[in-house]
Amino acid sequence: MKNISKLPDEDLVALYAAGCNQAFDILLKRHEPKVFGYILSYVGNREVANDLFQETFFKAIITIKNGNYNETGKFSAWILRIARNIVIDHFRVTKSENSVSADSSPVDIFNRKELSEGTIEDMLTSQQLQEDVRSLVESLPSNQREVLKMRYYSDMPFKEIAEETKVSVNTALGRMRYALINLRRIAESRRISLTV
Numbered sequence: 001m002k003n004i005s006k007l008p009d010e011d012l013v014a015l016y017a018a019g020c021n022q023a024f025d026i027l028l029k030r031h032e033p034k035v036f037g038y039i040l041s042y043v044g045n046r047e048v049a050n051d052l053f054q055e056t057f058f059k060a061i062i063t064i065k066n067g068n069y070n071e072t073g074k075f076s077a078w079i080l081r082i083a084r085n086i087v088i089d090h091f092r093v094t095k096s097e098n099s100v101s102a103d104s105s106p107v108d109i110f111n112r113k114e115l116s117e118g119t120i121e122d123m124l125t126s127q128q129l130q131e132d133v134r135s136l137v138e139s140l141p142s143n144q145r146e147v148l149k150m151r152y153y154s155d156m157p158f159k160e161i162a163e164e165t166k167v168s169v170n171t172a173l174g175r176m177r178y179a180l181i182n183l184r185r186i187a188e189s190r191r192i193s194l195t196v
Contacts (some may be wrong), residue, residue, distance in 0.1 A: 004020075004022065004023060004026065005026050005031070007023075007026075009027060009074065009075035009076065010075060012024070012026055012027050012075075013027070013064060013069060013075060014189060017063055017064050017065070017067065017069065024061065024064075028057060031075075031076060032053075033075065033077055034080070035053060035056060035057075035079055035080065035083050036049060036050075036053045038080060038083055039052045039053055039082075039083055039086075039087055040118060042087050042124070043087065043090065048090070052083070052086050052090055053083070053108055054061065055081050055086050056079065056083045056086050057079075057148070059082050059086070060078075060079055060082060084124055084128070086121070087120070087124065088121050089122055091120045091121055119186065121140075132187075132192045136183050136186050136187055136190075136192065137149070137183070139186055140179055140183065140186075141182075142177075143165070143175055144178055144182060145174040145179070146165060146175075146176050146180035147161055147165065147172055147176050147179060148176060148180075148183075149174040150164065150165075151176060158172050158173055158176070
């Protein structure tokens with residue numbers, strides 16, 4: 001077989017699904033630094049990170065071998081999503097093993113979210129939501145994207161937006177309205193939830 005190390009990820013996935021183990025070895029080597037670094041940045045322990053890294057690629061192997069890999073995006077984004085979910089699961093298990101319940105107490109002081117620090121799960125969910133929103137905003141037509149960014153990211157009034165974009169206030173308002181409609185439509189088509 002010719003040298004396959006320069007093939008794109010999607011071709012390597014297809015080769016691995018067809019039985020070429022070397023293709024998966026290349027994928028593993030190609031993505032190990034990024035995936036391992038991502039996991040380690042959250043768990044802070046090399047041993048735990050190594051276990052979760054192996055679990056991530058094991059899950060990828062099972063998914064591909066079962067014919068369930070049908071990702072339309074990039075393999076790197078897909079494998080990082082698997083890693084993210086495994087990190088969340090790890091913290092859920094750790095949290096439940098180390099939790100103290102005050103269910104029998106008349107005053108519930110332990111299980112009040114507003115009195116606790118954010119969990120890693122909350123942080124990852126918030127981070128994913130921000131990435132999803134950024135991706136949705138970038139997929140808008142440029143004139144709608146421009147108005148939306150000026151309004152929400154720069155907190156500009158519509159009068160200033162109209163002056164800056166050299167359109168009427170009504171046109172700026174209309175672009176904003178269509179931007180919000182399109183954001184909802186694109187989010188639904190991509191099955192992205194805009195609530196935490």
